[in-house]
Amino acid sequence: MTRTVSELCPSSRILMGPGPSDVHPRVLRAMATPLVGHLDPEFLSLMNETQELLRYVFQTQNPLTFAVSGTGSAGMETCVVNLIEPGDRMIVCVNGVFGQRMVDVARRAGAEVTVLERPWGDVFPLDQIREALRQVRPKVLGIVHAETSTGACQPMDGLGALCHEFDTLLLVDTVTSLGGIPVEVDRWQADAVYSGTQKCLSAPPGLAPVTFSPRAVEAIHRRRHPVQSWYLDVSMVERYWGQERFYHHTAPITMIYSLYEALRLVQEEGLENRFARHQLHHRALKAGLTALGIRYAAVEGHQLPQLNAVWIPAGADDVATRKMLLERFGIEIGSGLGEFKGRVWRIGLMGYSCRANNVLLFLAALEQCLLAQGLRITEGAAVAAANRVYLESASSSSR
Numbered sequence: 001m002t003r004t005v006s007e008l009c010p011s012s013r014i015l016m017g018p019g020p021s022d023v024h025p026r027v028l029r030a031m032a033t034p035l036v037g038h039l040d041p042e043f044l045s046l047m048n049e050t051q052e053l054l055r056y057v058f059q060t061q062n063p064l065t066f067a068v069s070g071t072g073s074a075g076m077e078t079c080v081v082n083l084i085e086p087g088d089r090m091i092v093c094v095n096g097v098f099g100q101r102m103v104d105v106a107r108r109a110g111a112e113v114t115v116l117e118r119p120w121g122d123v124f125p126l127d128q129i130r131e132a133l134r135q136v137r138p139k140v141l142g143i144v145h146a147e148t149s150t151g152a153c154q155p156m157d158g159l160g161a162l163c164h165e166f167d168t169l170l171l172v173d174t175v176t177s178l179g180g181i182p183v184e185v186d187r188w189q190a191d192a193v194y195s196g197t198q199k200c201l202s203a204p205p206g207l208a209p210v211t212f213s214p215r216a217v218e219a220i221h222r223r224r225h226p227v228q229s230w231y232l233d234v235s236m237v238e239r240y241w242g243q244e245r246f247y248h249h250t251a252p253i254t255m256i257y258s259l260y261e262a263l264r265l266v267q268e269e270g271l272e273n274r275f276a277r278h279q280l281h282h283r284a285l286k287a288g289l290t291a292l293g294i295r296y297a298a299v300e301g302h303q304l305p306q307l308n309a310v311w312i313p314a315g316a317d318d319v320a321t322r323k324m325l326l327e328r329f330g331i332e333i334g335s336g337l338g339e340f341k342g343r344v345w346r347i348g349l350m351g352y353s354c355r356a357n358n359v360l361l362f363l364a365a366l367e368q369c370l371l372a373q374g375l376r377i378t379e380g381a382a383v384a385a386a387n388r389v390y391l392e393s394a395s396s397s398s399r
């Protein structure tokens, strides 16, 4: 090749989509530190610390807790292929894109899948799940906690106990929830849970934190067939992350650095404060959007603070608005997926992206975009409504 290609110089962006989110400067700095070998004693203790921190964010005591080398979808695949053997029955709850993806992954792993459905934006009541468990008696039930395509938050209370009544393992997708809203693996009695680094943990995409309950580990040890994926077989990966340090694959050192630092930030802030921060900025954003007449796609009472999926207002052009936000303000928001394509915008307030600066800038920028397109909105109303939320919260916390 003789042509000289230009230096890597990406524009600075404000990432307010469905992921990746903005990465904290401390995490970026951690990623620029020199490599050590992946079996260096210093790296091994870093792996231990990372596992400890993961147990903290997952709120679990599970010994088998680590980070899969791959993005959130690799976490999904890891949980499925280790629990499922060809011919096993599995129920997958589908009310959005990520439930659908789990169906695809499970079928490829040879599961006999029963799809349980709910309208997009809605969540599953316990009764519907109980009835399906009674009829199917599956080995595994898979459900998405935070459905990023619709902005709906699935209530988890009682679900683990219900599954165990039917001798079913509970598999939960927490890719968009971990580090943004409570994920209580032990209290939920969840058996296999996966997440990703690029959403509310605010590290770059590339790792998938996972955790398996003792019940799940037992089921894995009882398998009749080896796991069909060599790379994602947790019985081997377990020996690498565990005491033996048996070489399986080379851990992506830099990514582990990033996760370690991102988790340290979570610990410094504290989970409760972090959840409260996500709620506050969500309330401010929602007040602003409501002042513009914009409504949420997920049912009231089950809306995620970190992923605000809203109906595109009449008269606004989906693509033109997102293009203007990006080009004029450097703000990225997400488009609709699947059924919601062209109908919703997805505004992320995840991890480090979840800040008042971003909320206020976004609302002001969105007003400008909508006014430019001739929509009749009250100028300044969105920012004023968000500010009222911030002022009330400041005065109630100083009282």
Ligand SMILES: *Cc1c(COP(=O)(O)O)cnc(C)c1O
Binding pocket: 019, 071, 072, 073, 074, 076, 098, 144, 146, 147, 148, 173, 174, 175, 176, 196, 198, 205
């Ligand atoms: C983003 C996401 C995934 C997939 O994660 P990738 O990092 O894109 O592989 C899976 N489930 C949910 C709910 C997600 O939001």
